[in-house]
Amino acid sequence: MADAELSGRVALVTGAGRNIGRAIALALAEGGATVVVNARSNRAEADAVVREIEAKGGRALARLADVADGAAVERMVAAAVERFGRLDILVNNAALRRETPLERMDFAEWREILGSILDGAFHCTKACLPHLRRSGAGAVVNIGGLSAHTGAKHRLHVVTAKSGIVGFTRALAKDLAGDNVTVNCVSPGLIETPRSAAEPQHHRTHQTASGQRGAPADVAATVRFLCGPAARYITGQTIHVNGGAYLG
Numbered sequence: 392m393a394d395a396e397l398s399g400r401v402a403l404v405t406g407a408g409r410n411i412g413r414a415i416a417l418a419l420a421e422g423g424a425t426v427v428v429n430a431r432s433n434r435a436e437a438d439a440v441v442r443e444i445e446a447k448g449g450r451a452l453a454r455l456a457d458v459a460d461g462a463a464v465e466r467m468v469a470a471a472v473e474r475f476g477r478l479d480i481l482v483n484n485a486a487l488r489r490e491t492p493l494e495r496m497d498f499a500e501w502r503e504i505l506g507s508i509l510d511g512a513f514h515c516t517k518a519c520l521p522h523l524r525r526s527g528a529g530a531v532v533n534i535g536g537l538s539a540h541t542g543a544k545h546r547l548h549v550v551t552a553k554s555g556i557v558g559f560t561r562a563l564a565k566d567l568a569g570d571n572v573t574v575n576c577v578s579p580g581l582i583e584t585p586r587s588a589a590e591p592q593h594h595r596t597h598q599t600a601s602g603q604r605g606a607p608a609d610v611a612a613t614v615r616f617l618c619g620p621a622a623r624y625i626t627g628q629t630i631h632v633n634g635g636a637y638l639g
Contacts, residue, residue, distance in 0.1 A: 395423030396619040400526075401475045403427040403468070405458050405515060406485030408436030410584040411534065414607035415482055416440050418615040420449035424480060427471040428453045431485065450475075458485045458511030459503075461518075468518040478522035480618045483512040483556075484534040490545040501548045508552035512559055529572035530618040533560050534610075535629060537580030540637050553578075557629055564627030573626040575617050579610045580633025600635030 402419045406412040408430035416426045417440070426444060428451055430437040437453035444451040452474055456463040472478055487507040491500060512533055523529035538546055539553035557576055564574040583604040599605070610632050616622055617630070631639050 395421070396621070397480075397615070398423030400479040400528075400618075401425045401427070401471065401477050402480035402482065402618065403429065403471060403478060403515070403519065404482040404484060405429040405511065406431070407440060407482075408433050411579060411582060411607045411610050412482075412484040413440050414611035415484060415614050416451070417443060418608070418611035419480065419482075419618065420444040420447065420451060422615050422619065423449075424618070425450040425452075425475050427451070427467070427475075427478075429458070429467065429485065430455055431457050458483075458515055459506035461510075461514040464511075464514040465518045468515075468522070472522055477526065478519055479526040479529055481515060481519045481523065481529075481531045482534070482614060482618075483515055483531070485511050486534070486536075486549075486552075488536075488546070488549050491548070492545050493547055496547065504548035505552045505555075508549075509555045509559070512556060516563065523567070523572050524570045527571060528620070528623065529567070529570070530622075531563065531567075531572065531574040532614050532617050533574070533576045534614075535560075535576045535578035537578060537631075537633055537637055539578065540631075540639055560629065561627050568626060571623075573617070573623060575622075575625060575627070576629040577610060577613050577617070578629050578631045578633070579605070580631065580636045581605060582607060582610060582632075598636060599633065603634065605632065605634055 407416040441451040456467040536553040560576040
């Protein structure tokens with residue numbers, strides 16, 4: 392890991408206790424980065440990812456914080472910088488996803504979903520901003536979603552929030568270009584992950600070009616690339632990782 396492309400850099404990955412977030416944390420650690428593994432409330436999952444990273448010789452720290460809570464995010468970032476002395480990479484992955492018809496969706500649920508995705512990206516980026524600027528080669532990667540580009544039934548709040556992430560990425564890329572901070576969005580689609588609820592409806596109505604589903608590691612590899620030195624001329628982009636399910 393000492394000779395890997397992300398050696399000496401520190402990354403914060405939100406929602407990193409499971410699935411795509413976990414895969415991203417592991418991929419960045421394999422690239423040599425020290426990783427702050429965020430989870431909202433599941434300490435056991437975050438600690439398990441830290442142990443995986445440390446077992447391979449990497450460095451990691453688990454921190455619980457609801458990204459929709461700005462004060463909690465500030466405490467998390469402060470603890471990370473106090474521990475490791477810097478922060479170079481932010482991956483805004485944390486999200487809540489539900490399927491609720493509009494007639495049954497109340498404003499509290501609408502705000503909860505937007506809070507986790509859009510407010511969370513805002514709070515984390517704002518808290519990390521001075522450290523990203525000091526990095527000299529900072530990188531922000533926001534995790535979007537297939538339904539932001541195709542639409543989906545009963546996901547008005549999720550589609551709205553994930554569409555907002557695309558705009559957030561473009562605007563932030565312009566704001567931070569002068570600070571040598573790249574900002575990109577990775578949009579996964581039809582990724583096979585364990586689910587506590589039924590598979591989303593839009594997964595059943597889309598197909599990849601090969602008919603095969605992707606794995607969290609496929610998304611993580613793209614994120615790792617965008618955080619590395621070979622991607623410094625890429626900013627403001629949405630990269631689709633969906634096996635051809637959506638051709639943007």
